[in-house]
Amino acid sequence: MNEMSETREVREARLQGLGCKRKRVEDVRFTQGKGKYVDDLKLPGMLYGDFHRSPYGHARIKRIDTSKAKAVPGVLAVLTAEDLKPLKLDWMPTLAGDVQAVLAGDKVLFQNQEIAFIVATERYIAADAADLVEVEYEALPALVDPFKAMAEDAPILREDIKDKTTGAHGERKHPNHIFTWEIGDREATDLAFREAEVTIKELISYQRVHPCPLETCQSVASFDKIKGELTVWGTFQAPHVVRTVAAILSGIPEHKIHVIAPDIGGGFGNKVGVYPGYVCAIVASIVTGRPVKWVEDRIENLSTTAFARDYHMTAEIAATREGRVKALRVHVLADHGAFDACADPSKWPAGFFNIVTGSYDFPIAHVAVDGVYTNKAPGGVAYRCSFRVTEAAYCIERAMDILAHKLGIDPAEIRMRNFIRREQFPYHSALGWEYDSGDYHTALQKALDAVGYSALRAEQTARREAFRRGETREIMGIGIAFFTEIVGAGPAKNCDILGIAMFDSAEIRIHPTGAVIARMGTKSQGQGHETTYAQIIASELGIPADDVMIEEGNTDTAPYGLGTYGSRSTPTAGAATAMACRKIKAKAQMIAAHLLEVHHDDVEFDIDRFRVKGMPERFKTMKDIAWTAYSAPPPGLEPGLEAVNYYDPPNMTYPFGAYICVMDIDVDTGVAKIRRFYALDDCGTRINPMIIEGQVHGGLTEAFAIAMGQEIAYDEIGNVKGASFLDFFLPTAVETPKWETDFTVTPSPHHPIGAKGVGESPNVGGVPAFSNAVNDAFAFLGATHIQMPHDAWRLWQAAEALGAQG
Amino acid sequence: MIPGPFAYHRPQSLAEAVALFAAHPEDGRALAGGHSLIPMMKLRLATPEHLIDLGGIAALKGIRREGETWVIGATTTQAALIGHEALPAGLPIIGETARQIADPQIRYCGTLGGNVANGDPGNDMPALMMCLDAVYHLAGAKGERRVKARDFYLGAYVTALAAGEILTAIQIPAAPPGHGHAYEKLKRKIGDYATAAAAVMLTLEAGRIATCAIGLTNLAPTPLLAEAAAAMLIGETPDERAFAAAARAVEAIVAPTADGRGPVEYRTKMAGVMTRRALARAVARIGA
Numbered sequence A: 001m002n003e004m005s006e007t008r009e010v011r012e013a014r015l016q017g018l019g020c021k022r023k024r025v026e027d028v029r030f031t032q033g034k035g036k037y038v039d040d041l042k043l044p045g046m047l048y049g050d051f052h053r054s055p056y057g058h059a060r061i062k063r064i065d066t067s068k069a070k071a072v073p074g075v076l077a078v079l080t081a082e083d084l085k086p087l088k089l090d091w092m093p094t095l096a097g098d099v100q101a102v103l104a105g106d107k108v109l110f111q112n113q114e115i116a117f118i119v120a121t122e123r124y125i126a127a128d129a130a131d132l133v134e135v136e137y138e139a140l141p142a143l144v145d146p147f148k149a150m151a152e153d154a155p156i157l158r159e160d161i162k163d164k165t166t167g168a169h170g171e172r173k174h175p176n177h178i179f180t181w182e183i184g185d186r187e188a189t190d191l192a193f194r195e196a197e198v199t200i201k202e203l204i205s206y207q208r209v210h211p212c213p214l215e216t217c218q219s220v221a222s223f224d225k226i227k228g229e230l231t232v233w234g235t236f237q238a239p240h241v242v243r244t245v246a247a248i249l250s251g252i253p254e255h256k257i258h259v260i261a262p263d264i265g266g267g268f269g270n271k272v273g274v275y276p277g278y279v280c281a282i283v284a285s286i287v288t289g290r291p292v293k294w295v296e297d298r299i300e301n302l303s304t305t306a307f308a309r310d311y312h313m314t315a316e317i318a319a320t321r322e323g324r325v326k327a328l329r330v331h332v333l334a335d336h337g338a339f340d341a342c343a344d345p346s347k348w349p350a351g352f353f354n355i356v357t358g359s360y361d362f363p364i365a366h367v368a369v370d371g372v373y374t375n376k377a378p379g380g381v382a383y384r385c386s387f388r389v390t391e392a393a394y395c396i397e398r399a400m401d402i403l404a405h406k407l408g409i410d411p412a413e414i415r416m417r418n419f420i421r422r423e424q425f426p427y428h429s430a431l432g433w434e435y436d437s438g439d440y441h442t443a444l445q446k447a448l449d450a451v452g453y454s455a456l457r458a459e460q461t462a463r464r465e466a467f468r469r470g471e472t473r474e475i476m477g478i479g480i481a482f483f484t485e486i487v488g489a490g491p492a493k494n495c496d497i498l499g500i501a502m503f504d505s506a507e508i509r510i511h512p513t514g515a516v517i518a519r520m521g522t523k524s525q526g527q528g529h530e531t532t533y534a535q536i537i538a539s540e541l542g543i544p545a546d547d548v549m550i551e552e553g554n555t556d557t558a559p560y561g562l563g564t565y566g567s568r569s570t571p572t573a574g575a576a577t578a579m580a581c582r583k584i585k586a587k588a589q590m591i592a593a594h595l596l597e598v599h600h601d602d603v604e605f606d607i608d609r610f611r612v613k614g615m616p617e618r619f620k621t622m623k624d625i626a627w628t629a630y631s632a633p634p635p636g637l638e639p640g641l642e643a644v645n646y647y648d649p650p651n652m653t654y655p656f657g658a659y660i661c662v663m664d665i666d667v668d669t670g671v672a673k674i675r676r677f678y679a680l681d682d683c684g685t686r687i688n689p690m691i692i693e694g695q696v697h698g699g700l701t702e703a704f705a706i707a708m709g710q711e712i713a714y715d716e717i718g719n720v721k722g723a724s725f726l727d728f729f730l731p732t733a734v735e736t737p738k739w740e741t742d743f744t745v746t747p748s749p750h751h752p753i754g755a756k757g758v759g760e761s762p763n764v765g766g767v768p769a770f771s772n773a774v775n776d777a778f779a780f781l782g783a784t785h786i787q788m789p790h791d792a793w794r795l796w797q798a799a800e801a802l803g804a805q806g
Numbered sequence B: 001m002i003p004g005p006f007a008y009h010r011p012q013s014l015a016e017a018v019a020l021f022a023a024h025p026e027d028g029r030a031l032a033g034g035h036s037l038i039p040m041m042k043l044r045l046a047t048p049e050h051l052i053d054l055g056g057i058a059a060l061k062g063i064r065r066e067g068e069t070w071v072i073g074a075t076t077t078q079a080a081l082i083g084h085e086a087l088p089a090g091l092p093i094i095g096e097t098a099r100q101i102a103d104p105q106i107r108y109c110g111t112l113g114g115n116v117a118n119g120d121p122g123n124d125m126p127a128l129m130m131c132l133d134a135v136y137h138l139a140g141a142k143g144e145r146r147v148k149a150r151d152f153y154l155g156a157y158v159t160a161l162a163a164g165e166i167l168t169a170i171q172i173p174a175a176p177p178g179h180g181h182a183y184e185k186l187k188r189k190i191g192d193y194a195t196a197a198a199a200v201m202l203t204l205e206a207g208r209i210a211t212c213a214i215g216l217t218n219l220a221p222t223p224l225l226a227e228a229a230a231a232m233l234i235g236e237t238p239d240e241r242a243f244a245a246a247a248r249a250v251e252a253i254v255a256p257t258a259d260g261r262g263p264v265e266y267r268t269k270m271a272g273v274m275t276r277r278a279l280a281r282a283v284a285r286i287g288a
């Protein structure tokens, strides 16, 4: 290799840095079945745990008899709430400031709630014995409708806290009430509504769904009695926080707890929280002195570990007759299930729902959220979205369409009229956020041009006439969603989890040969961190990405971080990575100057080297510099070449995008066919366009599933319906539409490399795009708002109700 | 989702299998492709103590022509029905239906015999077998007997199969020359059972419907043969008006349950829509 004669392009390309469509390095093992997941772990003497669960949604437990289960050969222990009580582990704190039963003692509050944990030498024996646990119940009336939760005669669910009139987030108005969270100017908003020329009001429900990662939640706990050390392998999106929680709960010193998150098969928020299975596996390992594995099955995953959404949003917009928005008022009834186990930053019981003003310049707004208990599984996690952001985006994007429809203004036009303008950034929203950057008009215009919007509208008009003449039984819908996300939680000033600020971290070590190992406090579950973090380092330090190894998930080796969810990895740990690189680069500059025998102000960085200013032939590559750092560091400088950075972001980042969906609905069957789906994303600086595209494809597929069919429903006595793949809509490649992706680039002004995060945008923007297309299709028949999910029978019913059935 | 304990047997001949069933009359259960039985065992809805795997018996596999009929061995896989060298041309509706069962992985394991013996109203082949007037060959300790598909289904998971009896083959009359056929299935996604499905076989004579049979899937505790609907079409001109009348007759006999696929009213209407579409497509195929 002749380093002198190579062009800059060749040197650049070798790095595979920012902007390179680098192939995912983790896929080498994943595509060959060589990933190492929790369930691949087999330790000598390992035992298996399984749960006996409640068939009731709400019942008093009169008696638990574990004698038959204990008598099964191979069963070593059967834990119940009675056994956990002396350890003070029968209840555990949740991330939302509530407590959750680890094992139900007096009462069960949702179907499939954990009652006994059976530990046996084989998985099969544990499952057989689980069936033999005998529980006597007194059935209680179940509360499944959140709108009835605060009725005077509603059954009281949480007897443990029924007399507490204040919870973690203030006053409780009813024993089934968790909190009221308010933000914005109520009086000014009310006044704006009183004076408004036009108003709309609609109950917009976002049904209960589940993140449904392909790998379910699981863990292996191993307690070493001699050393007093606990090792826990698990499907943890936030391993460091899990370790802190484990230390607080167990009393084992934090340094004697080793938490390891190996490869994870998807998380989507489902793997943020702490579940009874983890706690029971730990207790069982301490009790038996042997490693204990707990693996959820699919039904357990869908019916007990964290659900998402279940937000019932009454949205109102006040506007002028020309469609200029004047005020937004939203009330949310939030169904949190039996325990408040939402995974939100501590001070935000409704997450960042106050992003609900969306991409529009609302002068004034007010939001109130009431959280209530019901006899459903706990959770309320951010399923591939920042905290409650997809609910907010769905709410405002539906509401804007409803306003447009009422005023007879085109949905694209009403957005254009109300967008925050480019020159208004940084923009202070009426509900308290500071949007970092955006160029909404350009993005939407590009999207409209790309799909040929006006031709589509003309076609729709013609098809509606044909439908009215009885020539076709298909109706056509065009859905637009323009979303603004708030991700990258978050600044210590307003974001913490259990008191720990939501920074993140990177530790980068360059070895003598110039090869790099870097560790972060985040944890990939499929996002491709091993690929993209290496690209940031490649561009920052001029070392080929292939020479960089990324490691995450081991609390012994990785620096402390808050984990991966809410599209926070790039905004936080990605920033920490760039900042750590810059520390290293400063030292490298000193070394280069020393080697080149010039003052350090006289050298400059150039792709993969430092060179003497004005003399490009005099340079030292990063490889030369690394070797020198270990062999002959300049006098007065420490040997070695490494750095750590803990990054507290100054602000969130605000990715945005314009999505357009074109759909045809067969009114005779209610079957919707997605003809076209165009997604333009602006996530600031694009680290790896191929990974972005992959993330967008995956997120859109989830959005499609949510909008068009997913639902975790309960019947009136609290039985969970549809908690298996027979009913829970997980589209296959056959159902999944084809995706067209596009982009604009508006870098974040405060992020070191200008990146904003993209993992969740497609889920956030996708759901309203599909739903708006459905509603747009039916609008000419008189529909205002049709609730999700838009599965065939519901669309058929909608058509029937609108008189479209011949 | 872990099954309870069971013993596993793999007989090599029909006689050996019959003897095994005789030894375990109450708690023996045939295992074919396992793609209905094993999911039920995992949910512990089925807890057989003796699984008798028919996969080792060569005589139960294969497709052959016998006079004016097709004889299909019970353990012939659904994939083999699609891939056979002669059946798709001779009786195309079998392949068309098989393709709408689950996905390729399941069809490589799942068998025709298992699909029709299972007794689940959601299975697609039973209604087709009723439509085609197939005959099931059964063998047991008391010898062999034959039962028409049209007489086989008694209730959900209740069939004419006696305890310990094995379905050995399915015999289907060859299709008349120039026939029209269609299997129309509405489902939520690949791998789902029908919201409603209709199998149609018909012939035309001088522009009028001469023969017609209609089978219906997942619209009652058993598969249904829509006899009245088919009868009223005979002699009619095959047009939308006639098809709509037949659809109404179908809607009158179905009794679906409400489930994740939709409420009763919807599934009833879909029975009509699928029937109409199957009739139209069957007729169009003759024209083509």
Ligand SMILES: Cc1cc2nc3c(=O)[nH]c(=O)nc-3n(C[C@H](O)[C@H](O)[C@H](O)COP(=O)(O)OP(=O)(O)OC[C@H]3O[C@@H](n4cnc5c(N)ncnc54)[C@H](O)[C@@H]3O)c2cc1C
Pocket (backbone or CB within 6 Å): B029, B030, B031, B032, B033, B034, B035, B036, B037, B038, B039, B054, B074, B075, B100, B101, B102, B103, B106, B109, B110, B111, B112, B113, B114, B115, B117, B118, B122, B123, B124, B125, B161, B165, B166, B167, B168, B191, B192, B193, B194
């Ligand atoms: C995800 C999924 C989706 C599916 N979708 C569909 C679908 O859309 N349509 C559809 O029709 N099917 C569907 N199936 C079922 C599939 O077609 C099964 O393969 C079929 O129903 C049963 O055939 P099998 O060979 O697997 O039988 P098994 O599961 O082995 O047996 C089924 C039952 O029949 C009995 N049995 C089997 N063979 C004999 C015999 N020769 N004599 C006597 N009794 C016998 C068994 O004892 C058992 O009770 C689906 C299955 C899955 C897992």
